[in-house]
Amino acid sequence: MLEETLILFRNIRNPDYDKSLKGYKKAGGLKALKQALEMQPDEIVQLTKDSGLRGRGGAGFPTGLKWSFMAKDTGKPTYLVCNADESEPGTCKDRELMLHDPHQFLEGMMISCLAIGCRHGYIYVRGEYWPSIKSLNAALQELYDDGILGKKLLGKGPKLDLTVHPGAGAYICGEETALLDSIEGKRGHPRVKPPFPAVSGFNACPTTVNNVETLTCLPFIVNEGAEAFKAFGPENNAGPHLISLSGHVNKPGVYEVRLDANLKDIIYDFGGGIPNGKQLKGVIPGGASSSVLTADEIDVTYSFDALAQAGTMMGSAAIMVFDEDTDVVKLLHRIVRFFSHESCGQCTPCREGTHWARMIIRDFLNGNGNEHKLKRLHRVGGNMMGTTVCALGDACGMPIQSFTTKFADEFRDVQALAA
Numbered sequence: 001m002l003e004e005t006l007i008l009f010r011n012i013r014n015p016d017y018d019k020s021l022k023g024y025k026k027a028g029g030l031k032a033l034k035q036a037l038e039m040q041p042d043e044i045v046q047l048t049k050d051s052g053l054r055g056r057g058g059a060g061f062p063t064g065l066k067w068s069f070m071a072k073d074t075g076k077p078t079y080l081v082c083n084a085d086e087s088e089p090g091t092c093k094d095r096e097l098m099l100h101d102p103h104q105f106l107e108g109m110m111i112s113c114l115a116i117g118c119r120h121g122y123i124y125v126r127g128e129y130w131p132s133i134k135s136l137n138a139a140l141q142e143l144y145d146d147g148i149l150g151k152k153l154l155g156k157g158p159k160l161d162l163t164v165h166p167g168a169g170a171y172i173c174g175e176e177t178a179l180l181d182s183i184e185g186k187r188g189h190p191r192v193k194p195p196f197p198a199v200s201g202f203n204a205c206p207t208t209v210n211n212v213e214t215l216t217c218l219p220f221i222v223n224e225g226a227e228a229f230k231a232f233g234p235e236n237n238a239g240p241h242l243i244s245l246s247g248h249v250n251k252p253g254v255y256e257v258r259l260d261a262n263l264k265d266i267i268y269d270f271g272g273g274i275p276n277g278k279q280l281k282g283v284i285p286g287g288a289s290s291s292v293l294t295a296d297e298i299d300v301t302y303s304f305d306a307l308a309q310a311g312t313m314m315g316s317a318a319i320m321v322f323d324e325d326t327d328v329v330k331l332l333h334r335i336v337r338f339f340s341h342e343s344c345g346q347c348t349p350c351r352e353g354t355h356w357a358r359m360i361i362r363d364f365l366n367g368n369g370n371e372h373k374l375k376r377l378h379r380v381g382g383n384m385m386g387t388t389v390c391a392l393g394d395a396c397g398m399p400i401q402s403f404t405t406k407f408a409d410e411f412r413d414v415q416a417l418a419a
Helices: 021-026 031-037 041-051 063-068 093-100 102-116 130-145 176-183 212-216 218-224 226-230 263-270 304-309 328-342 348-365 371-384 392-406 408-418
Strands: 079-084 120-125 161-166 207-211 240-247 253-258 280-284 318-323
Touching: 021 102, 021 130, 031 102, 031 218, 041 063, 041 102, 041 218, 041 226, 063 102, 063 207, 079 102, 079 176, 079 212, 093 102, 093 130, 093 212, 093 240, 102 120, 102 130, 102 161, 102 207, 102 212, 102 218, 120 130, 120 176, 130 161, 176 207, 207 212, 212 218, 218 226, 240 263, 253 263, 263 280, 263 318, 328 348, 328 392, 328 408, 348 371, 348 392, 371 392, 371 408, 392 408
Parallel strands: 079 120, 079 207, 120 161, 240 318
Antiparallel strands: 240 253, 280 318
């Protein structure tokens, strides 16, 4: 029986936990920050590299390595921006951290600021997350009132400020360079790279963008060491992580698991299986932008590398389960309609491809599909992949190609019923 790993959620799962600064200190909070203040920035970066921490926002890039890319001695200020624009369909893990244990996340952010020499960090929060925004602002006020922020950190570190910046509900602003444009007051358009944010990011200054969950891992790593963090997963897949489990399961929710957990066990142990004794049809394992897995493919380790070998990805760790009665043509239409609506329109393959894919799927739903259109839909998905400035084209193309490959007969059945 799979059991939850309580590292990031150790406070949240405690019914007596007080999420105030006083309560966080009582639970052992800020010890890691005190320890980090005794370390050199390069030591924190190396510790993070040694821990094997990979970004929890979708790309899975090694965090310490990302920090090491920061341009040095430029004469410009250095920035840390937290990407809390949690907009991937099915994803709600970062919301739980910001809402129910904000100080653990903020401690991680302060440690990260020390690592890269940042003196003013920004938290870009999804516009619809007003309860989380309120929770973060209240926690920040406590840190300022206690003299931790706005002055020397804990009386001996550098002066540090943190600012919450609400977004306006645009999915594209989850892409790190579009996010930076949005903070600068511009329209959220992904930037052509290079230069990368580590060289020219926020206000053309060296910038690192990290996810909420990624930063929340830092207190544990500093307190317990790199080896303790690496013990929670296989090689190159270190640490516990949070999953958002939704869809046709008896117990949807956010759970914390090791990176060597099995996807099938997650669904049937944490999720309690499929409601009403129905059969599983498929699983979208990493948010709407990941390739679908059929019921026969879910006996796989839920880690970055194992899912990549299975032809999909962990992404934002949003596991969406659907049962035997699900109309996958309608499901794909809903996914593609979302990406079509959220495309910024900058790149032709994405702007036109998402629109035409939506129209072709609608033809099937209206009884106007055929084998030629099914092949065209598959081709449109492929034409979007690797041809756009950001990954939104891939995000739409991957589910199109996987659904039309693995559930091709369902598209044909829809057409046969219409005939």
